[in-house]
Every structure is written in structure tokens, then in C-alpha cells.
Amino acid sequence: MGRKKIKSVSYAKYGYIFVIPFVLAFLTFTAYPIFFTAIIGFTDLKGLGKTDFKFLPNIFQNFEQIIKTPSFQKSLVNTVIIWTINFIPQILLALLLTAWFTNQRQKIKGQGAFKVLFYMPNIITAATVAILFNVLFGYPMGPINDLFKLLGLSTEPINFLLDKWTARGVISFIQFWMWYGQTMIVLIAGVLGINPSLFEAAEIDGATSRQVFFYITLPSLRTIMLFTLVTSLIGGMQMFDIPRLFLNGGPDNSTLTVSLFIYNQAFSGSYLYNRAAAASMILFIIIAVLSGILFYILRDKDAAKMKKEMRKLRKAQKAAAREVAA
């Protein structure tokens, strides 16, 4: 880095000054609330409008109770199920479209328009999408029922959303539908970032499109796919808008997610802020572990490698010095 040579001594203080707003906002609106949430998790704070609290005699009581609550366990399982059913087809379709859109031998026309349309559901308010799908699956009259009749799939109207797996399936579908376009664009960008000489070499060697995809494109996309996986998982753990407005967790808690569980604990019924805080902390730990994985993926690999090399070099030097001494 040549920058270090510039006489920066007198300017260093601006580095600190310019990050002050960021640090203050972070401390006030993120760090302190997290700390406060953790504290509330150990107290008896509940009831609308209450602010005073004292610590519980058994400090982990809320945590123990939350973990034992069947609907919390169910919400964890639901979240994982809904996320999985959405993610597997999402990444597969995104990969397929990426392969098609980056195939140099058989170009697809109108790619720009397709990308715009595939990505579109992603920017639409999730709250609106949830209610729209609720209305589309309406019973006894609704567009999906009409479509089923039109296609001869059913004669009687079906009350789709009474079935647990259909309800979960529709939420997974909405997530899939909102996100596959984004995943595809990210993957295409990844392919465009691959060194073109790799593809040229494959071309010269006479590789088929399929071989190029499986032996060059796919291995090169590993990091990006891992990144997509972890960010999607972290986002999926916080799923709230769609389950809340689609069926509000029903039927029979089959679409209750962790975030929705936390919201319901804290802001409805008996306003159990303490339980909700304990559940938040459990969610926080899960997300922190996932973020740790992401952090590891995104770490500066060159810098890490260089550090390792330097250490090796120093060790070798020391060893050499010792040998000389001996």
C-alpha cells in the first residue's frame, strides 16, 4: 500500500471524527438494545406499558421455559422447513437459468427483459404479497380455485389453506418466487467474474456446454453459492411479514416462525417481554453462529494467506538462525 507513505500523520484524526456518527448510531440503536434485550431476558418484565423489572430468582427461568414451550420448538422447526422447501428449488432453478443465460453457443434473446421480470417480485412489499396470495387462494371463491376448475383439476372449491402442508408450501413458494431472480442475477454476475481464459481453454479442448458448466462454472461459483446459502439462511431465520399476514401462523401453528413467535409473545396476549427477549437471544445466538460462518467465507483471503506466509518465513528464518548458531 503506497498510501502509507503520504504524510498522513496530521490527518489521522479525521478518520476517527468521520466515523463518530456511525459509531454513535450503532451504540445507541443496535448495541444498547441488544444488551437491554439480553437483560430483559433474565427479568420478570411483562405487561403492556410496564418498564420496571427485577431479576428472577432463577436467572435462566425464561430461557428454560421458552425452550420447553411446544410452540417455540414448533416455530423453529417450521422456520427450517419453510426455508428448506424454498431454498432447494430456488438455487437449482437459479443455477439452471444461469447456465442458460451464460451459454455462449446458444444465446437467449430478451435476457434483459427476463431478468427484470424475474427479479420484480423481490422489490414488492412482502406484506402486500402475503395478503395478495391469501386472497388468491381464497375459499370458496378465488383465482386459484377458478384456475383449478378451468384446468379440470377440481370440481368442488378447495379450502387450500386449511391444510398444514399446503399452507407451508405456499409460504415457501412465495419466498422462492420472490428470491430466485435475485439469486440468479448474483450467480450470473459470478459467472461473468470467472476468468474468460478458462472458458477459452475449454473451448479449444472441445468441451461440451455441459462439461463447461459442471467442470468450470460450478466449481468457480462455490464461494458465491455458499454466500447465497448463508445470507438466505440468516434472512430465512427472521421470516416475519409473510407468515404474519398470510395466515398469522395458522393453521394450527404450522406457519408460525420464530420471529412471529417473538412478536406474539411480546406484543399480544399478556405482553411477555421477558419471554420474547429470551427467545430473541436464542435466535440471536443461532444467527451469530451463521454470521460467523459467513464472516469466515468473506474474510480477506489474500491477507490471511500473506500472514501465514510471513509466519512461515519468520519461522524459517529463526530455524536458519538457530542452525547458523549451532
Place this chain on the structure above:
Amino acid sequence: MSQAKALKYEPIAGRTITLVIKYTVCIILAILSIMPFWIMIMNATRNTYEIQQNSIALLPSKYLMYNFKVFEGKSFNPLVGFKNSLIIAALTTIVNIYFNSLTAYALVVYTWRLRQAFFTFIMAILMLPAQVSSIGFYQFMYRIGWTNSFLPLILPAIAGPGVVFFMRQYLLGALSIDIVNSARIDGAGEFYTFNRIVLPIMKPAMATQAIFTFVGSWNNLFMPLILLTDKTKYTMPIMVSLLRGDIYRTEFGAVYLGLTLTVLPLFIVYFTLSKYIIAGVALGSMKE
């Protein structure tokens, strides 16, 4: 097997069939993106009777004004929601882009002792979700009397690690330290240099991030739902959630119209800026 041979022996019919399959799948997916919204917009112009007869219509009817009247005197007020969401999203975007660009600038241009540590810290909090701190955040805001205020929805955006990360990557590529140095020689203050010389250079990156921040803030449901209880403060997504209420059970057309009104501004923004948005999504993935 050389490439020429491979192409020669690949039957033409087979290649046509794969091409037909590819286009068919793409067109089906495109229809899948459009159809729900199309049905929604068309039904917004139809009355309950028409919708009950057949809820899928490809052409509009003439009950748009009638459906509008249904909202009169009801809790769903699209104009109020629109105004509130616009204020919050616009201010969020401004503070978010400005202060995080400033933070990124500090990381790129100045050499300070904690610089590397600070960058590591930014990376560590990159994925920190607002939801996990919501209980403490709510209690904190309640104590200082900031519920039913827009401030707790706007000010947290000053610390946006994702934007700092993006802006830093952009500045590393686009900003030459010579520009800053020559400004210094001309006697410009550090703050002036950032505002007048560096910010204009960052315009393309700022525009990309501004779109995503704006849309993200506009679509946010969780925080406003917790903090805003006063009906005159409701944002668009909260207004939408009111459409699930029983008073609209029999007015199908009005429900569709309400949904349409909430997404109309997004459609306009999206289709005018789609080129930049798609490019922005692709760029955002290049976190190498």
C-alpha cells in the same frame, strides 16, 4: 473431439428443441411474475359480484371509482400511508447514504490506528438483524417517549454496515488519493473535500444504494408495527395489513384496489430504474 466436430454431429433438431424448452420455461416464469399482479390490478376495477362470478379477468371493468369510495371513513387510508412511508423512506435514505459514505471515506482515505480493527468490526456486524434486539429497542423507545415517532425508524440507518462495505469497495476503485491531496494543497478543509469533491465522485454508487435503502425502508413492516400505534402515523405496509380485517370481507374489489395502491409507487420506481437495480444486485454480489 474438436469443437467443430462436436457441433457438426449435434443434431440440429435437438438444438432447436432445447432452445424451445428454454424459451418456454422463461416465458412461463415471466408470466408467473406478472400474473398475480395482473389479476390484482384487474380485480381492483371490478365489483364483488363480478369477482365472485369469475375471479380471473384479463381486462379491466368499470368499478374503480366505486372501489375507491369503499375506503371512505375506514381505517385503511392509502394517502396517509403513502405520505408517512415517503417521509420515512426519504429521510432514511438520505441519512443512510450520507453518513455511511462518510464512514467508508474515513476507512479508505485516512490512515488511523484502529482502521483495520474498525473494518473487521463492520464485517462482523454486517448481518446483524434488527429483529433480535426489538424487545430492548421497543422498551428503550417507550421509556424516552419515542413510540409513535418517525425518529426510531430513521436514525438507526446512520449505521448501515452493508452500505459502508459497498461504498468502501467503490471508493477503493474510483477515488484517487491525488484528488484529495490537490484539494488539500488548494487549502480545502477535510470536510469540505468530502462534501464537494468526493461525494460527486460517489454518485453512481450512491444512487444504487439509495434505491435499495429506499425500497427496504418502504417495505419494512416489523419495526413500524411495533412502534406506531397512532393511526395517523401508519406506514403503507401497516395500512396493507388492515386489509385483512373483517370490514373488507365482502368488498373484494376494494381489497384488490388497496393492494394495488400500495405497490403502484414501487412498480413505477422499479420499471423506470430497473436497469440500475439489476446492475446493483449484480454489483452487490461482488464481495471479493
